[in-house]
C-alpha cells in the first residue's frame with residue numbers, strides 16, 4: 001500500500017477511536033477544516049482503510065414571498081374568503097391580490113367566471129400547496145407546487161460520513177509513525193545530520209504530473225515576433241499601413257503597367273470604393289506614358305487616373321515601402337513591414353487568399369546589390385537558414401531583380417521571396433535619388449519550412465490541439 005501522509009495518519013488515529021463520524025467532528029479533533037478532512041478521507045478511502053459516504057439531502061424553505069402568505073393563506077385563498085357567493089370582476093379587482101388570485105381560483109376549480117361575474121362553485125378544499133405552506137416538509141407534491149410559484153426554494157445539503165475499515169483498524173494497531181512530516185530541509189539540518197532523524201515527506205517520482213496547458217502565443221505569431229525582433233536588432237524601423245490601398249500605391253507607383261496581368265480581376269480583390277490620388281501623381285502618369293524626366297521610355301499609351309484610384313485589398317506590402325519613401329526621401333532609410341496581403345488564389349495546401357508578407361527597404365548613399373545580398377543572407381541566417389543563394393528574377397519595380405532561395409534539408413533549394421533595387425521609375429517621382437534595396441518574402445512559407453508543415457492552412461485554423469502540441473521553436477525568441 002502507498003505510504004500515508006502525515007494528515008492521513010492523523011485521520012486514521014482519530015477514526016480508530018471514534019470509528020465513524022462526520023467531517024465536522026473529525027475536523028474539531030484534528031484542528032483543521034471539514035473540507036480538508038473530506039480530502040484526507042478520500043485518499044484513505046482509495047487505499048481501502050476508510051470509507052467515505054456522501055449523502056445529498058434536499059430540503060425546502062419558503063422564500064420571502066412565501067413567508068408573507070403563511071398567516072393569511074395563499075392569494076387565491078385570501079381573495080376567495082373576501083366575498084360571499086359571487087362578486088363582479090370589477091369589485092374583485094379592488095382586492096390587492098386579485099391579479100394573482102383570479103387565475104389560481106379558476107385553475108383550482110373554486111370559481112367560474114361568466115359575463116364579468118365571479119361565482120363560487122361551492123367547493124374549495126385545502127390543497128397540498130396550502131399544507132406545504134404551513135409545513136414545508138409535509139407534502140412533497142405541495143412543496144414542489146410552491147417551488148414552481150417561487151414561494152419556496154430547494155436547497156441541497158451534502159453530508160459525509162467517514163468510517164474506518166477492518167484494514168484501517170489493522171493498520172493503526174500495527175502502529176503509525178506520527179512524527180510530523182517535513183517537505184523541505186534547512187542548511188542546518190543537512191550540516192548537522194539532523195535530517196536523518198526527520199520524517200521526510202515522500203514524493204512519488206514515477207507519477208506523471210497532470211498536463212498543464214498554459215496560455216501561449218500562437219506558433220505562427222511567435223515566428224512573426226521572431227522575425228520582427230531580428231529586423232529590429234538589425235536596426236530597421238517598423239512601418240504599418242492600411243489593408244485597403246488604392247491601385248495607385250499597390251500598382252502604379254511601382255511601375256506596374258495598367259494592363260499588367262496581375263491587375264486583372266482574377267488575381268486581385270478589387271473593392272467598390274476609390275481613393276484620391278496623392279500630390280505629384282502626375283509624375284507617375286508621366287513616367288508611365290513616356291518616362292517623365294527619367295531615362296526611361298515608360299510603357300507608352302494613356303495612363304488612366306480613374307483606374308489608379310480604384311481601391312484594392314493590398315496584394316503585397318511593397319506599396320507601403322514606396323509610400324514610406326515618399327514621406328522619408330532623405331537617406332538613410334531602413335524600414336520593414338509585416339502585414340497581411342490578399343490575392344485571389346484558389347485555396348490548396350500551399351495557397352491561401354490571405355497570407356503574411358515581410359517587406360524591407362534600405363536606402364542610402366552608395367548601397368549596392370552586394371549590400372542587398374548581404375542583408376538577405378544576414379536576415380535568413382538569423383532566421384536559421386544557413387545557405388542562401390540568388391536566382392535572377394523579374395519584378396516591374398526592381399532592376400536588377402532576384403529571387404532568394406534557401407536550402408532546406410529534405411526539400412533542397414526553396415524560393416523564399418523577391419528582391420531587387422527599385423527602378424528610377426519608382427523612386428524618381430518622390431525625389432528619392434539614392435539607391436533603394438527592396439525585398440519581400442512570404443512569412444507563411446517560412447513558417448511552413450520552419451514548422452515542417454505540409455499544409456499552409458494549418459496556420460490559420462483554430463486547431464487548438466495543434467497549437468498545444470507545437471513546441472516552442474528552437475532558437476525561437478520572444
Ligand SMILES: N[C@@H](Cc1ccccc1)C(=O)O
Pocket residue numbers: 315316317318359395398417418419420438439440441
Ligand atoms: N512584392 C514582391 C516581393 C518583392 C518586394 C520588393 C522587391 C522585389 C520583390 C512579391 O510580392 O512577391
